[in-house]
Amino acid sequence: MENIVPREKWLYNDRGMMNWMWWILADHSAYLESEQKHQQINPVKPEMTIAEINRLLQSNWQQRMAITIQLNVIRQDWYAPAVTGTVVGFNDECTYLQLTDGALKAIKVQTIRNVSLADRTKWWLYDDSI
The missing domain is CATH 2.30.30.100 (SH3 type barrels.)
Incomplete structure (x- = not known):
């Protein structure tokens, strides 16, 4: 069953799925940040005794x-x-x-x-x- 509401009775102007485009979930952004840290080239520091x-x-x-x-x-x-x-x-x-x-x-x-x-x-x- 589909509930269709006429456009003139909408409480706000819904742009459809456009408002979700390019959003990144928190888990996904944390994963990307950790991967970026792992892929950074670390400068070689002098070896200590x-x-x-x-x-x-x-x-x-x-x-x-x-x-x-x-x-x-x-x-x-x-x-x-x-x-x-x-x-x-x-x-x-x-x-x-x-x-x-x-x-x-x-x-x-x-x-x-x-x-x-x-x-x-x-x-x-x-x-x-x-």
């Missing part, structure tokens, strides 16, 4: 500062994407990071290539005015 890495991880753990860790893992001829988060603890030879999305990640110290402070500049602080 285990002593330097341990010292930086310890100091960042005490100061609760966000860090970026580049792993010494190569995928398809490129280094794996860097991991950004806050050090929340240590266990044996693992370091535990709380990522920016709230998830916890365990990283073995032997797989770390470089540790640096994370860039926490917000996008709205950039002055791109001409």
Whole structure:
């Protein structure tokens, strides 16, 4: 059964499906954003010694500062994407990071290539005015 309402009794001017064109669902946009992050080419940072890495991880753990860790893992001829988060603890030879999305990640110290402070500049602080 079809309910046909005459155009003069419509509450608003419906443009049909035109109002849905080019809209992206939240799940789809999150997927596209994560894929874009995975496809970015990561610059190769200098390799650090285990002593330097341990010292930086310890100091960042005490100061609760966000860090970026580049792993010494190569995928398809490129280094794996860097991991950004806050050090929340240590266990044996693992370091535990709380990522920016709230998830916890365990990283073995032997797989770390470089540790640096994370860039926490917000996008709205950039002055791109001409």
